[in-house]
Amino acid sequence: MKRLLLILTILFSTFSFSQDAIILSQENANEKGITPIWPKCDRSRLEPANCFDQKLRNHIIQNFEYPDAALNDGLSGTVTVEFIINNKGKVEVLEVTGAHRYLQREAIRIIRAIPKMQPGKWGNKPIAVAYTVPITFRKPQ
Structure with missing residues (x-):
């Protein structure tokens, strides 16, 4: 029985880590040179x-x-948005934390307005890349 459980555990863990679900962090994607490409960045000198x-x-x-x-x-504060550029080049917001919900909604709106882009690639396979962005809201003077 223990062997059967061990075999099933190994089988399920390999399926859960299949390459279809690869998501790299921004730092790892930058190091490996597989970051998503923003529109017109393919023609940039950067x-x-x-x-x-x-x-x-x-x-x-x-x-x-x-x-x-x-x-x-009179609300202010910093909102942190975690999102991915998925394997189709579209933005998906994962988590939003900090500040008031009015500010969180605005941060989500800004991130969701990011244009579609070329996704990051692992070899020839498109992958998702995760980003975390802090957006600080300071009351206008």
Whole structure:
């Protein structure tokens, strides 16, 4: 019976780690050179990882809107958004933490507005790459 359980455990653990579900962190993807490619970064002089970081920063700044409800209530703080660029190049928000829910909603909206891109690749196989981004909301003066 113990052997049967051991064999089943080994079988199930290999299935749960199959390559279809590979998700690399941003750091690992950058080291291995398989980061997703933001639109027009393939024509940039920057390395794809640096171009991605720059475009993401610009995207957040350009799409940032302080929520009216948060302004009225005097809310501020930092929201951390964990998301992936999936194997089809689309954004999927995984987790949002910090600050008030009004600020969290705005952070989610900004991240979901990221354009579709070329996914990261492991060899020729597209994979998901995970990112964590802090977005700080400071009350306008």
